[in-house]
Amino acid sequence: MDHEKVNILLVDDQPAKLLAYEVILKELGENLVIASSGREALEVLLKTEIAVILVDVCMPELDGFELAAMIREHPRFQKTAMIFISAIQVSDLDRLRGYEMGAVDYVPVPVVPEVLRAKIKVFAELYRKTRELERLNHELEDRVRARTAELENSTAKLRESEQRRSMAIAAGKMGSWDWDWISGDWMWDEGQYRIFGVSPDSFAVNPANVQALLHPDDVEQLRKAIAEFNKGTRAYETEFRILRPDGEVRWCVGTAAATVDDSGRVVRVSGVTVDITERKRAEERQNLLAREVDHRAKNALALAQSIVRLTRADEVKAYVSAVEGRINALARVHTILSLSSWQGAELSRLIDEELAPYSLGGQIVLAGPEVQLMPTTAQTLALALHELFTNSAKYGALSTRSGRLAIGWQVEDQRLTLNWEETGGPLVMPPKSRGFGTRSLLASVESQLGGQAQFDWRAEGLLCRLEVPLTRKTAATVPGKFDPASASELQRASG
Template sequence: MTDHEKVNILLVDDQPAKLLAYEVILKELDENLVVATSGREALEYLLKNEAAVILVDVCMPELDGFELAGMIREHPRFQKTAMIFISAIQVSDIDRLRGYEMGAVDYVPVPVIPEVLRAKVKVFAELYRKTRQLERFNAELEDRVRARTAELEESNGRLLESEQRRSLAIAAGKMGSWDWDWVNGDWMWDEGQFHIFGVDPKTFEVTPANVQALLHPEDIGELRKAMAQFAKGVTSYEAEFRIRRPDGAICWCAGTAAATVDKGGRVVRVSGVTIDITERKQAEERQSLLAREVDHRAKNALALAQSIVRLTRGENVKAYVHAVEGRISALARVHTILSLSSWQGAEIGKLVDEELAPYSVGHQIALFGPKIQLQPATAQTLALALHELVTNSAKYGALSTLAGRLCIKWEIQADTLMLAWEESGGPEVQKPTSRGFGTRSVIASIESQLGGRAEFDWRPEGLICRLAVPLVGHFAAPEAELQQEATLDRTAPGRASRSADA
């Protein structure tokens, strides 16, 4: 096999569309792409042909990816063939471990990133090619050693070792090879190995002590375990471990080592390959973090919805349903704003605009205040409080008539968000003899959940409600220029006008 001879890459999936997509992604590798639409078809092909890499879909009818991998590994010819699993579902740790036990070298989640899939397949195809070259070189060298005199035997032995080391070195920045003379303790690292460990080959001396110093303290035991296994006669070992580079960076690596023994069965040399799998580990951690974050947000949303349903009152079923739907809609609107910012926060002006949009007629509503970014929890709670105020105003206050006016102002005073809700021009207001549900809801939201205060002034000409929310722990301070910048004047018909000048 020459450096440019094509190798066979077997693609196994029961869906023709996905097979076509994999062919398009891998076409530029210029290798022989072979497709199989079932596990049985793949086995039939492998009985007659070699394959450098097998790309397998985990979920297939009749014979799934795990079962297919197990049957392939039972064949002596394919015990070391690289198999990459593609999974469209969340793979559990148990399933992942099962896949690695079946011989998987890596997992690729769906949707597939073309560059990542192409890079992974290219590495293992090249490793297969180099391995076949090594086998051919070994056979040639053994013939030469047998054909030559005893004077050339030692020289040919060194050449064989050199070829072995060279063939294991893969110049991709993510892989490195090493060799350890078990008898006299000499070490050899290639350029890729030095790169992975983040050390300079001109100044770093490869010794057991120096190598151990680069290993993560919690993973040093893995090295000792490997040495103990080789001392007992084990000829191969695989493990995942962490290294701590001199610059402080922590990297994850996968290592494979194989031992060479003499005629007496004693270990004389250990060689291996190291692969940087930091990106894979980080991707797995991000996936796990995302799952926990989604769970957390879902629980928060359900808790708010549960509170709304439990606390809402209505004169009849229709009124109750209308009130619940209104509050759930307010929660949905703020969730939309938060999702657009990837749940980093919500700007208070957008929050107020969204809540008042259904009631804006001409210049009936005016907004004044700087841009302030609220944290998600604060935005949700404040949105519900604003919903109660606007609902009450639309029923009984300034927004219940075209002559009514509503002015909302906010600013920061002494690390506190101050928001004033001022109504005028509507029906004459009479101070209620008792607090209604809407008033109690606003007070509970602001005081109990945000640690602030809510004050109501029932003037005959219109309600004034003042809300105060502590700054620390509830929203991020705006940038200096945003604090001094006058906010946009929104004067378009059908929207509330807004100015920084109160």
């Protein structure tokens, strides 16, 4: 039995994914309506009866949660079925948030075609049966509305305008306006006043006052936009900045459409303003992050290159082992720093990471407060601790079960002091010459961090004292920056 097709709205900012959903759902034989953004989806909803909305959670400008909240604000869409598609791991809290926003189901990515079709089909059939029942229950009202089509059309336009205004106010980032081209009268809704940071009680909407709130660099392009309407343009969209009375600069995107009379003359211009400041700031943060990642990658490669170039060993196997150990130490501290978004690393965490490869039972005692290290300090200390642990495991207290190691640290006047004390291990003899590890430790702590490293080769075990400044001025001018001078120092130390 043939049935009336229903409209299924597909919302996603990626054309490839929209095409994939169309292919999967084509077998249902329904009308597939496409929207590439949340704003476009809202425009479709205002004009088209939609049975089911399939929306991507992660979209720019308006994400799935925000779009769902705006849709549910209006009584007309409170029962419209919405299914979220998420390409990320969705937590229980995210699911709860989605259901609170009005979602009826979640579909994870990758999408299983059969599952997606089944879910959509259920809600499409439910919508269809509901509509059929409504048509039976309201047959008389439908006949009356058919006889008064002109009045209904006028009422629908008014309702559509009011719906758009209600959604703009609910979102808090949208506003609508209307300009009588003939009389020059303006009308702003509450959202428009909010975006511009003015009050309807004290702000008179006229060309002069509005222009005073525009960024000087964007005034000319808006003048050109107005001139385009006189040349026959019927719609226009542009991004611009506003200067609120409190001095804050906000980014907006404005969309305007002209209404003409029978002779083609413009009689009214209406539009919507969207505050996109957060999106612009997110783009700036993303660009900054990309530059920072590139910067840190170059620094890490430079440091790894120095380790490879300066490591010395009599045999290839020993050389490979030494390089791998130092690179792994560098990788571990990078993992810790990345988890904190490169804000820093806890000293105790660095020590725990270096302890991880060893099974030492109760041979090691740690004592000290929580100390947050800047990225450069963390990188250098991680390599220094690696050298100390490696040497102790090979020749010192950690090479025997009877050996003991005490690591203590304290902070005073923005200066970290770390004491490394070994006891109970093999008899210690002062080295005739310092190996690369010891020399590189000295060079990096003293040259790169401006600290001091002292060694006391006592017979009962090594005593090492590291002093490192923690202030930004002396410890790291640019977080994460590798100092080429320290590489030169390491070269001299190994030579």
